[in-house]
Amino acid sequence: DAKTTQPPSMDCAEGRAANLPCNHSTISGNEYVYWYRQIHSQGPQYIIHGLKNNETNEMASLIITEDRKSSTLILPHATLRDTAVYYCIVRVGGNYQLIWGAGTKLIIKP
Amino acid sequence: NAGVMQNPRHLVRRRGQEARLRCSPMKGHSHVYWYRQLPEEGLKFMVYLQKENIIDESGMPKERFSAEFPKEGPSILRIQQVVRGDSAAYFCASSPPFAPGITGNTIYFGEGSWLTVV
Numbered sequence: 062d063a064k065t066t067q068p069p070s071m072d073c074a075e076g077r078a079a080n081l082p083c084n085h086s087t088i089s090g091n092e093y094v095y096w097y098r099q100i101h102s103q104g105p106q107y108i109i110h111g112l113k114n115n116e117t118n119e120m121a122s123l124i125i126t127e128d129r130k131s132s133t134l135i136l137p138h139a140t141l142r143d144t145a146v147y148y149c150i151v152r153v154g155g156n157y158q159l160i161w162g163a164g165t166k167l168i169i170k171p
Numbered sequence: 172n173a174g175v176m177q178n179p180r181h182l183v184r185r186r187g188q189e190a191r192l193r194c195s196p197m198k199g200h201s202h203v204y205w206y207r208q209l210p211e212e213g214l215k216f217m218v219y220l221q222k223e224n225i226i227d228e229s230g231m232p233k234e235r236f237s238a239e240f241p242k243e244g245p246s247i248l249r250i251q252q253v254v255r256g257d258s259a260a261y262f263c264a265s266s267p268p269f270a271p272g273i274t275g276n277t278i279y280f281g282e283g284s285w286l287t288v289v
Contacts, residue, residue: 104280161213
């Protein structure tokens with residue numbers, strides 16, 4: 062079973078920041094938080110990952126709470142092409158099996 | 172999707188036929204994974220391979236399914252005597268070698284092969 066909990070769906074206006082929450086209250090000290098997204102009829106796309114510190118790349122920012130029990134993925138300026146299912150996954154760095162939950166269906170509205 | 176190449180993208184097979192799905196990992200990646208996604212469900216791990224070795228096939232059905240990653244050429248997922256329940260999207264992924272606690276061994280996915288059994 063997935064070790065994360067995400068809301069099933071969210072809406073966001075185009076051009077605004079999309080904030081996607083994820084709860085992982087049972088996360089272990091050596092487990093990373095990974096985010097992927099899947100646009101309809103495409104393969105999962107890696108977005109970002111982190112362990113303790115907040116992370117930022119060209120796609121998104123990842124904010125991890127100090128107790129590491131939850132995190133938020135931020136898409137700073139959402140576009141219509143960001144409409145997808147977003148998956149939050151916790152994973153030990155050397156663990157190759159990704160356990161996928163139901164994810165959050167993010168719909169960006171014009 | 173970061174260079175993992177899968178083909179065919181779409182495949183239609185009649186019940187009882189064989190399906191062969193191919194995957195070329197990203198350049199520099201020596202580890203390949205296959206996942207299956209049934210309609211309206213999440214991805215499920217099937218098998219993990221390195222060159223000429225199956226490391227973990229715990230997620231693969233015991234019958235009719237096999238996978239290989241030869242020394243030369245792409246990884247192949249083979250489904251014999253397909254049934255309607257095999258209709259799904261099959262995703263290949265690749266990564267550099269793993270080491271415990273080492274970050275940066277992110278797994279990247281291909282665009283998938285959609286199998287339809289009629």
